[in-house]
Amino acid sequence: MGRKNKLKKFAEITKFNNVFEAFELGDGKLYKNFNEKIDLKGKWRKEYFKNQSSIVLELACGKGEYTNAMAGKFPDKNFVGVDIKGNRIWKGAVKAREDNLLNVAFLRTRIEYLDSYFESGEVNEIWITFPDPFVKPSKANRRLTSLYFLDKYKNITSKDARFYLKTDDTDLYNFTIATVQSHPEYRLVSKTSDVYSGEYSDILGIKTYYERKHLLKGKKIKFIEFTRQ
Ligand SMILES: C[S@@+](CC[C@H](N)C(=O)[O-])C[C@H]1O[C@@H](n2cnc3c(N)ncnc32)[C@H](O)[C@@H]1O
Structure with missing residues (x-):
C-alpha cells in the first residue's frame, strides 16, 4: 500500500466512531471523532456497548x-x-460499519499497554490471531504468549477467562504450550498442530488475511486454548 493511501486511512480512522486510538501510549487516554478524549477503562460496557454482555478481544487483529x-x-x-497498525484497523472498522455491527470496536494501541485501557476483570475472552512469532530469542518477550504478556492479561481478564491462539508457526506453538504449562495461574485446555486435519468448529474455520496466505503456502494451522485457573 502506498504511503499516501496509508496516510489517508490514518486520517480517516480518527473520525470513525467505532475506532479508539491511543496517541500517547500508556497514558490511559483514548481519542475518537478526531480529538475527543474519552476514558473507557472499566467503562466499555456502559459508555460504548451500552449493555452488560461479555467482552472479547482479538489481539494483533490486523484487518479484524x-x-x-x-x-x-x-x-x-x-x-x-x-492492533497498532491504523491502515489495517481501517479495513476492519469499515467492514463493521457496512455490516452494521454495533457490538464491535477497534482499539489502536500497543498490546503492552492494554491495562491502561481495560479494568481488572473487564475482559472475558482473548483471541490471538497469527501474531508475529518474534523468532530471535532476544525478542522472546515480545511474543504475545510470553510470560510478560500472560502477566499483563491477568490484569484485565476475569478469573474464568478463556484464551485462544491461532498460528502457523511451530516454534510459537511449542513455546506457547510450554509457557502456559509453566505458569501457575494458567491451564492448557486443548491443542492441535493441524486444525483442518479433523473436524473443527465454525469459529475455528474463520480465516484471516495472514491465515489464507499461510494456507496457500501449504502451512498447517495450529490452535491452542487455555484458561486462567
Ligand atoms: C502477522 S499480522 C496478523 C494480522 C491478523 N491477525 C491476520 O491474521 O491477518 C500481526 C499483527 O500484529 C500486530 N502487532 C504485533 N505486535 C503488536 C503489539 N505489541 N501491539 C499491537 N499490535 C501488534 C501487527 O501490527 C500486525 O498487524
Whole structure:
C-alpha cells in the first residue's frame, strides 16, 4: 500500500466512531471523532456497548476478520479488535460499519499497554490471531504468549477467562504450550498442530488475511486454548 493511501486511512480512522486510538501510549487516554478524549477503562460496557454482555478481544487483529465474523455470529457478546497498525484497523472498522455491527470496536494501541485501557476483570475472552512469532530469542518477550504478556492479561481478564491462539508457526506453538504449562495461574485446555486435519468448529474455520496466505503456502494451522485457573 502506498504511503499516501496509508496516510489517508490514518486520517480517516480518527473520525470513525467505532475506532479508539491511543496517541500517547500508556497514558490511559483514548481519542475518537478526531480529538475527543474519552476514558473507557472499566467503562466499555456502559459508555460504548451500552449493555452488560461479555467482552472479547482479538489481539494483533490486523484487518479484524475474527472480530467482525464473531460479532456477526454472537450478537450477545462485545468485541474489540486491537492492533497498532491504523491502515489495517481501517479495513476492519469499515467492514463493521457496512455490516452494521454495533457490538464491535477497534482499539489502536500497543498490546503492552492494554491495562491502561481495560479494568481488572473487564475482559472475558482473548483471541490471538497469527501474531508475529518474534523468532530471535532476544525478542522472546515480545511474543504475545510470553510470560510478560500472560502477566499483563491477568490484569484485565476475569478469573474464568478463556484464551485462544491461532498460528502457523511451530516454534510459537511449542513455546506457547510450554509457557502456559509453566505458569501457575494458567491451564492448557486443548491443542492441535493441524486444525483442518479433523473436524473443527465454525469459529475455528474463520480465516484471516495472514491465515489464507499461510494456507496457500501449504502451512498447517495450529490452535491452542487455555484458561486462567
Ligand atoms: C502477522 S499480522 C496478523 C494480522 C491478523 N491477525 C491476520 O491474521 O491477518 C500481526 C499483527 O500484529 C500486530 N502487532 C504485533 N505486535 C503488536 C503489539 N505489541 N501491539 C499491537 N499490535 C501488534 C501487527 O501490527 C500486525 O498487524
